[in-house]
Amino acid sequence: MTSPASPSQTRALIIERLVGDSGEAAQVIGVGRGMAERSLPLLQKALSAELGAPVTVDLQAVEVGRVPDARMRAGETFAMTIVPSPTSADAMTLVMDAPAIAVMVQALFGGDPDQPVAPIERDLSQIETDVATTVFQEVAMALNGSGRRSLELRQPVPRAMSGNEAKRRVLRDGAAVRIIYGISTPTDTGTVTVMIPQRILLATRGATADHGG
Template identity: 85%
Template sequence: MTSPGSPSETRSLIIERLVGDSGEAAHVIGAGRGMAERAVPLLQKSLAGELGAPVTVDLRAVEVSRVPDARAYAGDTFAMTIVASPTSSDAMTLVIDAPAIAVMVCALFGGDPDLAVSPIERELSQIETDVATTVFQEVAQALNGSGRRSLELRLPVQRAMSGAEAKRRVLRDGAAVRMVFGISTPTDSGTVTVMIPQRILLATRGGAAGANDDQTTGSDWRARLSEEVMRSTVTLKATMPLARLTLGDLASLEVGQIIEFEETAQSQARLSARDKTLFVCEFGKLGQNYTVRVRHPYDAGQDFIDGLMPG
């Protein structure tokens, strides 16, 4: 085994091993570009369909970088989240700048795409942070992949952080591939920056992959594990909305006081498993047993919009 020729080379090698392996730049950029280019049409479709946002998504840059540089070009106002995987607590870091958030908020609420969007030069509101979280979810889903090449991200993503919390968050240093996606309308544009540590990228894209890897792996997984997966059990929970109360009403509640259900509560029960809502159901009773009848699949996008504009 050979050793580095100088103390600086030894130090660099030790630091690199501690904070993450790096690969040959051309190979890393090529693997990252291939991943990003496959994600662009998926992201374009998801934003246009699920969010109803008439925006254009394009790939601006793919380059080698360091994970802490994720916030370097986002300006003073931005939102950020970190996505974990089974092998890493920081498998992906996502940052969206204020112009991109403004574009998405405007498009989501029906703003005129031919008019300039008002810039955001303040702390993000709860609605703007929720919109950023939704964009992060779509970006992570598009980049996650499947089969042997999957990043195995733990989705859904955590709620985006912003302001002082996002600026103070310590990011573990390490070699990374930096992908920059543009989100734009005819008059405005912003960016979403994605940082994936090279140790994560090289683990799934390190070798030469054939054109049919995803297809072959998918068939292999279905053949070996599908039956076992279908036998696994989950705990179902049915919840029903109670009522909307002001903080003052809540503070004045007393023991024995009765709270009425809203008129539509019986038809708005939610069926969930592992903290993920699956169906909207109708609450009822059959003989001596309480029941829920499935009405339709839960639509997270519609529920998000309904929550922003109640009534």
């Protein structure tokens, strides 16, 4: 592995090694929760505008973990994308499970929100992958922030991958904060999992962690 090209990258690697899974978990979770809570109304509004149908977005959990754990709870069928920034090729990893994709597709195409959606137990279609990409775009924009505290995520986000491509994609290991959103109708619920490396989170938000990030 080559050495980092700049002092800021070196500092980021040092931060990652220092905090790890056993580092300042309360600080990391506090910063992540602050971001997630601020993003929630933005995300709800954005998805409602995209769909024109009642879909509820809620914050289910904010935890510490490792980046490769992003797919851990997604099941066999899911969509995934990895969003770069100027300082990192993997500043954010997003995973959307099959129930969440089904909820979004039904809402987008005018399905009855009071009727259960059919589970997706096959490879995703192009339309389903496009819907997942749209959701990832809105999540990334809601979490990105602005000014000096921005994650500086590159837009638009890369198109979602699925199937064997998503399952076999190697994710660089490292300590991360895991943010889990629920996407639901009255009958069904799915999840979108967001993994942000701690080296990214603390480099951009660490200075204000004591104030909720």
